[in-house]
Amino acid sequence: MRLINIRPTRREQAILACIPFVLLVLAYVAGSTLRLADNPADKLLPALTTLVDSVNTLAFIPDKRTGDYILWSDTGASLWRLGLGLAISAGIALVLGMLAGILPVARAVLSPFVAFVSMVPPLALLPVLFIVLGLGEVSKVALIVIGVAPILIRDLTITAMALPREMIVKAETLSASTWLIGLRVVLPQVLPRLIDSLRLQLGPAFLFLIAAEAISASAGLGYRIFLVRRYLSMEVIFPYVAWITLLAVLMDVALATLRRRLFPWSEIAQ
Amino acid sequence: MTAITVERVWKEYGDQIVLENLTLEVAPRSFLALVGPSGCGKTTFLRMILGQETPTRGRILLDGTALPREPGPDRGVVYQRYSVFPHLTVLGNVMLGPELQASRLLGRRFGAARRALADQARAMLAEVGLQGSENKYPAQLSGGMQQRLALAQALMMKPRVLLLDEPFGALDPGIRTEIHGLMKRLWNEVPMTVVMVTHDLREAFTLATRIIAFERQRNRPEERERYGATITKDIAIWPPRVAGTQTHFDIDTMPGRDDLTLDAAAAGTAR
Numbered sequence A: 001m002r003l004i005n006i007r008p009t010r011r012e013q014a015i016l017a018c019i020p021f022v023l024l025v026l027a028y029v030a031g032s033t034l035r036l037a038d039n040p041a042d043k044l045l046p047a048l049t050t051l052v053d054s055v056n057t058l059a060f061i062p063d064k065r066t067g068d069y070i071l072w073s074d075t076g077a078s079l080w081r082l083g084l085g086l087a088i089s090a091g092i093a094l095v096l097g098m099l100a101g102i103l104p105v106a107r108a109v110l111s112p113f114v115a116f117v118s119m120v121p122p123l124a125l126l127p128v129l130f131i132v133l134g135l136g137e138v139s140k141v142a143l144i145v146i147g148v149a150p151i152l153i154r155d156l157t158i159t160a161m162a163l164p165r166e167m168i169v170k171a172e173t174l175s176a177s178t179w180l181i182g183l184r185v186v187l188p189q190v191l192p193r194l195i196d197s198l199r200l201q202l203g204p205a206f207l208f209l210i211a212a213e214a215i216s217a218s219a220g221l222g223y224r225i226f227l228v229r230r231y232l233s234m235e236v237i238f239p240y241v242a243w244i245t246l247l248a249v250l251m252d253v254a255l256a257t258l259r260r261r262l263f264p265w266s267e268i269a270q
Numbered sequence B: 001m002t003a004i005t006v007e008r009v010w011k012e013y014g015d016q017i018v019l020e021n022l023t024l025e026v027a028p029r030s031f032l033a034l035v036g037p038s039g040c041g042k043t044t045f046l047r048m049i050l051g052q053e054t055p056t057r058g059r060i061l062l063d064g065t066a067l068p069r070e071p072g073p074d075r076g077v078v079y080q081r082y083s084v085f086p087h088l089t090v091l092g093n094v095m096l097g098p099e100l101q102a103s104r105l106l107g108r109r110f111g112a113a114r115r116a117l118a119d120q121a122r123a124m125l126a127e128v129g130l131q132g133s134e135n136k137y138p139a140q141l142s143g144g145m146q147q148r149l150a151l152a153q154a155l156m157m158k159p160r161v162l163l164l165d166e167p168f169g170a171l172d173p174g175i176r177t178e179i180h181g182l183m184k185r186l187w188n189e190v191p192m193t194v195v196m197v198t199h200d201l202r203e204a205f206t207l208a209t210r211i212i213a214f215e216r217q218r219n220r221p222e223e224r225e226r227y228g229a230t231i232t233k234d235i236a237i238w239p240p241r242v243a244g245t246q247t248h249f250d251i252d253t254m255p256g257r258d259d260l261t262l263d264a265a266a267a268g269t270a271r
Helices: A010-038 A048-060 A070-102 A104-117 A122-133 A137-162 A165-173 A178-215 A221-231 A234-262 A264-268 B042-050 B090-102 B111-127 B143-155 B173-189 B201-207 B260-267
Strands: B004-013 B016-026 B031-035 B057-062 B075-078 B161-165 B193-197 B210-216 B229-236
Touching: A048 A070, A048 A234, A070 A104, A070 A137, A070 A178, A070 A221, A070 A234, A104 A137, A122 A137, A122 A178, A137 A178, A165 A178, A165 B075, A178 A221, A178 A234, A178 B090, A221 A234, A234 A264, B004 B042, B016 B042, B016 B210, B031 B042, B031 B201, B042 B057, B042 B075, B042 B161, B042 B193, B075 B143, B090 B111, B090 B143, B111 B143, B143 B173, B173 B201
Parallel strands: B016 B229, B031 B193, B031 B210, B075 B161, B161 B193
Antiparallel strands: B004 B016, B004 B057, B210 B229
């Protein structure tokens, strides 16, 4: 049988999916063992036991100075900034993207400007944000919004414009006003795409979050990583990176599920 | 009294003349079929009646008054595709028009008003043969059923003119024959004028009361831009079909049921 015709069953698929992860862990353990055998004080690839101890300390033992559980307070601070940034971006994108997608007049005003703004490298603006908005939460959330919102706006504009003209005309023959076309015809059809777009923007959003936290914060996942970097504390950095990745994956899955639940038709229509 | 009056209408896109000098009077309750080769402006003409496009010169009157410059609820439309909304259920699609008309802020009705509307919508769905599919989404329906849904959705608005843009062109022959039967019945029962674009001559002669052929009279390459298509034939079907009545020419013979007297008794006026 040709390789191209061999399809794994669900069980086999699950096993195959595990292979790269297992290989990664094995490679790490091998590297770590080799380095530690060479030099027991090596800090670059700590042993698995060291990592587990470190996670235990970070997650389940209160910090001596503040009394906080460091991992959870960092996670809380970061997710709050990320969630707020994404929510504000989605809100702005929904309003401006739909306006530009539906109304030719609004499109003429907004599209060139949004296209321009979306090309500004957000990280280059970070110093400006810190200077203008201060070192608090506002500047970090603002960085996420500046980085994510323009892309979302452009994507929603394109999605709204891609709706067949026939559908808009049909709504007009059903007596819809511009407002009602937006509310009952365009909005429900762009919302699934907004969720997908948000999923794609999770990566960049985390990037902006960690960049902002690295420079100035008193708590946060990115802050912690860049704090312990000075002490070469790989036993903190590795678990944090894995945790951030896991959070992003979970958010991605949650958004995908949300989309399926809220808009069952969008699955059927494809 | 005419339903639609077209007075010396031209349509040009830049230098390209698409339609030239169309003049037409359409009687109320007629079923007009527009036929002609592809790219001869049938659909453009339909869109002008719809209000999606405006004539470059000339004017179109609806019941004696000038046509608004945009589509409205007095003119319903069914396209070949994209006529129904994929995010609404079958019932939601049919309820949408009256909901939009009654609730200008939210576009939704609630409570007793909603239930009454849902009953009307179910009756309309039964009329087009879609009972039992109320809670499906359009993507779960076959092509023929989607077009039935599109008809039901348009008819909920009680349009004075129903515009059909090759509505049955993508359907299998068997399904098409069935939906022709439905279309004839609806035209007989609902007080409306129908204008249909089709490239299926058989369909045109089966359904219409009058057939208008569009054609380019000058079609040499160097003439193509400066001369548009115009009405070249205007055929009234004989014997005349009149909405709401039937002649014995209209009685379709069902396979295996070729006793016309039996059929006529059973069919009543609805054929």
